[in-house]
Amino acid sequence: MSKILFVYPNKEGYPIIPLSISVLAGVLKRDGHTVDVFDITFMLTDRLDHNAREKTGVVKKVDVEKYWGEAKKQDIREEFKKKIGAFNPDLIAFSIVENNYACARELLKVAKQITNSPTIVGGIFPTVAPEFFIQDDNVDIICIGEGERALLELVHRLEHAKDITTIQNCIVKCNGTITKNDVGPFYDWEPFAYQDWGIFDRRHLLKPFIGKMWKTGFFEMSRGCPFDCFYCANHIYQDMFKSLGPYHREKSLEYVFREIEHMKKAYSLELVFFNDENFLMMEKKRFEAFCAQMKERINLPFFIQTRAESLCDEEKVKMLSEAGCITVGIGVESGSQRIRRETLNKNTPDHVYVKAFANCKKYTIRTTAYVMIGLPFETEDDIEETAEFCKKIEAQSIAISIFAPYHGTRLYDICVKNNFVEDKYYENISVNDSTILNMPQLSRERLEGLYYKFNDLVYSVS
Numbered sequence: 001m002s003k004i005l006f007v008y009p010n011k012e013g014y015p016i017i018p019l020s021i022s023v024l025a026g027v028l029k030r031d032g033h034t035v036d037v038f039d040i041t042f043m044l045t046d047r048l049d050h051n052a053r054e055k056t057g058v059v060k061k062v063d064v065e066k067y068w069g070e071a072k073k074q075d076i077r078e079e080f081k082k083k084i085g086a087f088n089p090d091l092i093a094f095s096i097v098e099n100n101y102a103c104a105r106e107l108l109k110v111a112k113q114i115t116n117s118p119t120i121v122g123g124i125f126p127t128v129a130p131e132f133f134i135q136d137d138n139v140d141i142i143c144i145g146e147g148e149r150a151l152l153e154l155v156h157r158l159e160h161a162k163d164i165t166t167i168q169n170c171i172v173k174c175n176g177t178i179t180k181n182d183v184g185p186f187y188d189w190e191p192f193a194y195q196d197w198g199i200f201d202r203r204h205l206l207k208p209f210i211g212k213m214w215k216t217g218f219f220e221m222s223r224g225c226p227f228d229c230f231y232c233a234n235h236i237y238q239d240m241f242k243s244l245g246p247y248h249r250e251k252s253l254e255y256v257f258r259e260i261e262h263m264k265k266a267y268s269l270e271l272v273f274f275n276d277e278n279f280l281m282m283e284k285k286r287f288e289a290f291c292a293q294m295k296e297r298i299n300l301p302f303f304i305q306t307r308a309e310s311l312c313d314e315e316k317v318k319m320l321s322e323a324g325c326i327t328v329g330i331g332v333e334s335g336s337q338r339i340r341r342e343t344l345n346k347n348t349p350d351h352v353y354v355k356a357f358a359n360c361k362k363y364t365i366r367t368t369a370y371v372m373i374g375l376p377f378e379t380e381d382d383i384e385e386t387a388e389f390c391k392k393i394e395a396q397s398i399a400i401s402i403f404a405p406y407h408g409t410r411l412y413d414i415c416v417k418n419n420f421v422e423d424k425y426y427e428n429i430s431v432n433d434s435t436i437l438n439m440p441q442l443s444r445e446r447l448e449g450l451y452y453k454f455n456d457l458v459y460s461v462s
């Protein structure tokens with residue numbers, strides 16, 4: 001049996017157990033392997049992400065230091081060396097989103113300096129931009145798309161000293177040659193495996209919400225999204241995997257509830273968060289069964305994220321509320337219909353948002369409007385329109401972000417074409433309170449001002 005060390009280069013420091021690692025670790029453990037994680041979350045002095053959330057009013061102020069502990073600066077490279085020395089892994093596995101890539105790159109260097117263990121990278125950034133990793137001598141294998149089958153196969157072949165160059169979903173560098181394999185079938189959650197939270201610091205489970213900390217667990221009921229919004233990387237997935245069937249797939253409800261029941265008991269959960277990109281995109285029968293079982297088997301408050309279109313049916317919203325849903329996150333993105341249609345390719349009309357938010361209000365489900373500002377071609381007037389729109393729909397809270405052009409999105413190409421950014425990797429891609437875009441119609445200073453003022457614009461009485 002093998003020892004696999006995951007690396008979570010969570011440089012923004014917001015405590016969260018990433019589903020990617022917890023799912024992969026669970027699958028490996030079920031197969032009898034030993035798994036651990038090197039997680040930098042609590043080694044940082046700056047909780048960039050949380051601080052921005054508090055400052056913009058996304059979360060109410062809570063004494064997070066009391067629960068997450070005083071942030072103590074640690075030498076991350078040294079800690080990583082110690083971890084590798086103590087665990088002596090057979091494989092080092094990095095999970096990478098674009099804004100933690102710079103940190104991952106440094107740690108990949110450290111890994112190669114002190115061990116001969118192979119390194120594998122996976123996650124959204126290696127999937128949409130494998131070229132960065134093909135060039136990096138510290139990376140041996142790149143996983144494209146889902147990792148469950150690929151990792152199990154790789155670990156098995158390494159263990160039995162078999163050829164690793166032909167594993168589906170993998171780009172493998174071996175003796176100076178690079179082998180790019182095709183993508184294999186989607187993972188179908190079979191056989192059943194629990195996520196593994198045991199390898200993570202328990203402080204990750206504490207989430208601030210309405211002024212208190214809640215023991216929160218993250219779960220998935222489905223994967224994938226069929227839409228083609230220009231700020232999202234989904235179209236790449238749809239394209240890359242189109243030979244395999246529809247990218248959006250659902251996990252069996254029995255498996256979903258078996259896992260939540262187990263985790264609720266093991267970790268005394270108080271709140272459940274569903275990670276699904278568009279939660280309510282399911283057939284009526286499944287939805288009804290979900291609501292009934294959520295109440296009977298779990299009986300905990302829960303959060304979902306879904307498109308406004310799926311909240312227009314009043315009966316459905318009522319059932320959702322009765323099942324225990326206390327907050328719905330809805331992607332409003334921009335209050336300007338022109339920006340939504342032309343820049344974001346999200347053509348949801350205003351009246352759909354109005355109806356969706358009104359339905360939630362009627363059945364006392366708290367609403368969070370996800371909003372982006374600093375979008376390509378956006379003007380100050382558009383941002384004011386967004387604030388007005390949030391007021392109109394009576395969003396109870398606003399999660400505001402400054403737009404970042406991630407690789408793999410159509411907006412990335414649009415930004416490069418219009419010289420708003422260069423075609424390269426920006427280490428500060430997600431800086432919370434600023435932008436990497438250089439746009440003639442909206443200065444950085446003005447944008448930052450609007451970012452911190454946004455909640456006041458919406459909630460101040462005029």
Ligand code: B12
Nearest residue numbers: 018019020093095097098122123143146147218232233406
């Ligand atoms: C839910 C979600 C969140 C949740 C995460 C909650 C949690 N506990 O995980 C929250 C809201 C916290 C969040 C935060 C952020 N998110 Co987010 N998020 C998503 C979303 C909608 C689903 C992700 C998910 O859970 N998928 C299910 C899991 C099982 O799949 P997975 O993560 O892809 O992992 C699989 C494979 O990628 C692969 N894999 C992953 N790692 C590894 C490692 C190895 C070694 C191997 C072999 C394979 C492998 O195997 C896994 C299992 O099959 C995606 C959209 C999407 N299509 O992915 C965006 C997405 C991942 N997020 C995105 C972004 C930008 C962010 C933030 C940076 C935003 C911000 N500035 O705060 C942060 C970063 C947080 C972090 N530290 O990683 C972007 C990433 C863009 C990019 N190119 O990097 C995405 C793709 C959305 C988009 N705009 O297109 N996010």
